[in-house]
Amino acid sequence: MDRLIYLAPDLTEIGPCRADADFDVGAKGTASNDFVLKGILPEGIGGVYVPGTEFGGMLEYLQTSNMNDVVTRKGFTWRGLLEQGVILPPSGSDYKIVSGEANTVMAGLLSGFMGGFFHVSAEASGIIIDNYKFPLYCTYLEGLTGMLQEYDAKLVITADKPSAGSGPVVTVQAKPRVTIGDKYSEEYPVSLTYTDDGMGINHLICLGQGSLQSRTRVDLYVQEDGTIGTQQYYTGFSERTEVYDYSSSESESNLVTYGKRRLQERMSKKTLALNDADVDGDIGDLVYGYMRGISTTSPITRKILTITGGIWKRESKIEGV
Amino acid sequence: MTNITYTSSDGTVFDLMADMSFRLKKAQFHNFEFQPDVTALQFGERVERWRQGAATYAAQILFKGPRSARMAALDTFHKAIERDIICKSPGILTWGNSYISAYIRSSGTYPGESNDTETYNDVEIYCPSPAWITEQHIIIEPIEQQQSLRETDIQYAPSYGYDYSYMKFQDTSKNIYVDHFVPCDFKAALYGPVAAVDISMGNLSLKVNHAVPAGGRMVIDTREAVEADRHCYLEVNGQIRNCFNDRDPESTLLGKIEPGFNRVVYGRTTRLELTIYRERSEPGWTG
Numbered sequence: 001m002d003r004l005i006y007l008a009p010d011l012t013e014i015g016p017c018r019a020d021a022d023f024d025v026g027a028k029g030t031a032s033n034d035f036v037l038k039g040i041l042p043e044g045i046g047g048v049y050v051p052g053t054e055f056g057g058m059l060e061y062l063q064t065s066n067m068n069d070v071v072t073r074k075g076f077t078w079r080g081l082l083e084q085g086v087i088l089p090p091s092g093s094d095y096k097i098v099s100g101e102a103n104t105v106m107a108g109l110l111s112g113f114m115g116g117f118f119h120v121s122a123e124a125s126g127i128i129i130d131n132y133k134f135p136l137y138c139t140y141l142e143g144l145t146g147m148l149q150e151y152d153a154k155l156v157i158t159a160d161k162p163s164a165g166s167g168p169v170v171t172v173q174a175k176p177r178v179t180i181g182d183k184y185s186e187e188y189p190v191s192l193t194y195t196d197d198g199m200g201i202n203h204l205i206c207l208g209q210g211s212l213q214s215r216t217r218v219d220l221y222v223q224e225d226g227t228i229g230t231q232q233y234y235t236g237f238s239e240r241t242e243v244y245d246y247s248s249s250e251s252e253s254n255l256v257t258y259g260k261r262r263l264q265e266r267m268s269k270k271t272l273a274l275n276d277a278d279v280d281g282d283i284g285d286l287v288y289g290y291m292r293g294i295s296t297t298s299p300i301t302r303k304i305l306t307i308t309g310g311i312w313k314r315e316s317k318i319e320g321v
Numbered sequence: 322m323t324n325i326t327y328t329s330s331d332g333t334v335f336d337l338m339a340d341m342s343f344r345l346k347k348a349q350f351h352n353f354e355f356q357p358d359v360t361a362l363q364f365g366e367r368v369e370r371w372r373q374g375a376a377t378y379a380a381q382i383l384f385k386g387p388r389s390a391r392m393a394a395l396d397t398f399h400k401a402i403e404r405d406i407i408c409k410s411p412g413i414l415t416w417g418n419s420y421i422s423a424y425i426r427s428s429g430t431y432p433g434e435s436n437d438t439e440t441y442n443d444v445e446i447y448c449p450s451p452a453w454i455t456e457q458h459i460i461i462e463p464i465e466q467q468q469s470l471r472e473t474d475i476q477y478a479p480s481y482g483y484d485y486s487y488m489k490f491q492d493t494s495k496n497i498y499v500d501h502f503v504p505c506d507f508k509a510a511l512y513g514p515v516a517a518v519d520i521s522m523g524n525l526s527l528k529v530n531h532a533v534p535a536g537g538r539m540v541i542d543t544r545e546a547v548e549a550d551r552h553c554y555l556e557v558n559g560q561i562r563n564c565f566n567d568r569d570p571e572s573t574l575l576g577k578i579e580p581g582f583n584r585v586v587y588g589r590t591t592r593l594e595l596t597i598y599r600e601r602s603e604p605g606w607t608g
Contacts, residue, residue: 003575006549013566015549016575042549053569161570164530310545311370 002050004307007058008047017048018310023055025079026283026302028142033080036295037073049168054078054157055305056168075153078118078157078170082141085113087134096134096143102127102153102174106144108266110172113140122177127153135319143282154284179297180281181288194291200268202234203241206259208249216252220259220268228260242266270294271319279316289320323417327425329401330410341385343394346441348380350416353451353602373602376421376451383433384440391440398442399428400521414446416604434499450546452600459497459595461585475596494586497522501599503575508542508596515539523583525576528569529553533591539564543575544598 004021006014019039024032037048039101049056054077061074076084087109089096098105107120134143145155146155154177159168201222208216221232234240244262249255279287279300286297302317323416325337325345337345355373382398384391402425405412411422426447433439491563499505511518513533518541520527533539537557550563553574578597587593 013568014563015552015565016545017549045549081428164528164567164569165568 002312004050004055006042006045007047007049007056008044009058011047013161014042014045019307020046020309021305021307023077023305024302025054025077025147025304028083028139031302031304033077033083033141034074035077038070040069041071041073045073049159050167050305052103052158052160053305054159054303056170057081069093077174078159079141081114081117082144082172083139084239085140086137087140087156088137094143095136096256098132098134099129101125102129102148105132105147106172106174109144109267110140117170119169119171121171123173125153125174126152126175127174127176129179144172148284153177153281156282165231168229176280177286177299178281179283179286179288179295180279181290181297192289192291194294195271196294197271198268200241201240201266203232203239203266204244204259204263204266206255206262207243208246208252208255215256216249218252218255218259220256220263222263226267226269228263228267271296271298279318281316287316289318325411326414326415327402327423328415329412330405330408331401333397335398335401337382342384342390343398344385346381346383348446349378350414351603351606352376352378355602373451376448376602378446378448380444380446382442382444385438386441388437394478395430395440395442398421402428402444411449414448416453419455419601421448421453421604421606422450423448439475440534442443449540451602453602453604455599455601455605457500457597459597461495461497461589461593461595463591464493464589493589494584495589497583497595499578499580499583499597499599500581501597503600504579506543506546506598507544507578508540508598510538510594511538511587512591512593513537515588517588520593521584521586523579523585524573525578526569526572527574528572529564529567529574530569531555531564531567541574543577 004017004019006017008014017037019037019041021035021037021206023035026033036046037059043060047056047058057077057080059073059075061072063065063072087096098109099260100108102125103121103123107122110116110118110120126149129147129151132147135146138146138276140157148155153174156173156175157170158173159170161168203222204220206218208218208219212217218230219232220228220230221234223229223231223233232239244259246255246258249258281287281300283300283303286301287300288295288297298314298319301319304313304315304317306313306315322338325348327335327337330333335343337343355371355375357366357371359367360369367513367552384394386394402412405424406426411424413425423445424447426438427445429443431441431443433441509522509527511533514535515533517532518527518529518539527541529539529541530592531539533555534557537555539553539555541553542551551561552564553563553565555562555564555569565574585593585595
């Protein structure tokens with residue numbers, strides 16, 4: 001049922017919602033992971049959701065005016081709620097380290113979060129986590145998506161009503177990410193933007209612990225094929241250099257790991273963006289696009305659902321857009 | 322002659338065709354317009370969807386008769402339409418069997434030219450939703466419990482020496498005809514006693530896991546204008562309880578019914594009343 005449904009504060013369903021709504025879900029830093037409801041809203045509502053999707057959440061903000069009856073209410077989406085808690089290292093340990101089947105690992109992590117609000121799928125994901133070390137004091141969303149990304153997997157969140165008489169249950173699940181494609185090319189009526197950005201850097205000087213001459217230093221270079229290595233390829237006029245200051249890095253290998261991530265963000269690259277289209281995939285899935293002889297594979301980082309005057313508009317944002 | 326009335330939100334009915342003292346002279350209730358939402362193409366446009374804004378109709382009402390009577394009639398009418406505006410509660414304009422929610426948002430009066438027996442009232446009727454509705458009522462009566470199993474004796478050729486008998490189930494389904502050209506909103510009321518609501522209607526599945534006691538009824542109303550907690554409710558002795566949370570997750574509780582023949586299947590131990598809301602952009606020409 002493709003409908004927005006009002007929920008009471010105890011999660012029981014009240015009825016269909018006709019208000020204007022705007023949901024924004026996605027990876028940390030790309031989406032606000034909240035939602036807005038606007039209109040003449042009934043009393044006693046606690047949240048909203050679209051069954052079978054991750055669009056939904058509980059209302060925690062209200063703004064009203066004495067000039068009209070229109071009320072603005074906001075809240076965190078289900079995904080946004082995962083940003084409201086921090087993964088702590090166990091006492092006596094520096095880091096939280098996990099191993100095992102991905103859904104079992106997540107079930108262990110989320111069992112104590114928000115009173116067990118999130119249900120973790122009991123289905124075996126086929127993804128085995130091996131001694132994954134969470135970044136220090138990261139949020140649940142950051143930690144879980146980062147962990148799954150390492151294993152080429154995605155975090156899927158859905159809210160569904162399991163049976164008559166019950167409210168929705170919010171389920172999180174690890175799934176291998178898939179590549180969606182073959183219809184996102186210039187041959188189809190989709191809006192694509194091709195960008196060849198040659199203004200990036202190709203040499204990153206990574207500075208770690210220590211001071212002055214004794215400071216740990218690693219030089220990373222972009223290679224001809226776009227990979228990152230320690231041998232310089234671009235020299236002379238083509239060399240573009242930047243400094244990455246990571247004085248709190250624990251070791252040289254840690255500095256290299258984060259330095260590579262930084263260089264991947266800052267290097268020259270070619271991107272193909274899919275504009276304002278709804279891609280039938282989950283956040284984390286890869287989208288294959290082809291244009292002007294260039295093909296790219298970029299992850300879906302954000303999904304937006306806008307309901308205005310009863311008209312639903314879904315958009316997917318691909319990395320680089 | 323077509324019956325045309327305006328019923329203000331307090332229930333006062335103004336019969337606009339009743340007699341010569343208060344009569345609708347002109348109106349364009351059959352005007353309508355759609356606007357396309359388009360995407361510009363290199364050559365032409367692609368229609369994404371069609372929209373229809375609120376409907377407005379200019380109308381002229383003639384008040385006739387002695388001055389004091391006309392003034393009194395105008396006073397009553399204008400108080401009623403102004404009350405609708407202030408209370409933000411629309412009246413109902415009917416044209417034959419069709420009706421539409423309406424406000425009368427502007428009014429101008431002027432005397433007739435001939436003598437002091439006429440006052441003209443030009444009004445603009447504003448309808449936030451442009452849909453004129455004609456209701457179609459369908460009632461499916463229950464099969465009597467004793468008759469639901471019907472014994473039928475079959476006489477066979479005398480050579481058999483004895484007769485067989487068999488029990489035939491009466492059909493618990495009924496074909497209904499939705500007399501329209503597009504899917505329609507509807508209201509279904511299933512009367513108790515039933516242990517749970519389980520109705521199949523065309524390609525719709527109305528399942529609510531809640532008992533309906535004798536004397537009560539479960540109402541499922543798909544119309545958008547209905548308040549959020551009044552789409553699925555149990556009504557017993559005038560008391561209403563929202564049952565939307567008791568819907569089966571797989572049921573298409575708020576879908577529209579398809580036009581044409583629809584097979585309705587349920588236990589048929591109790592009465593089922595259906596009201597089909599057939600929407601058009603103008604009042605039906607033929608009812």
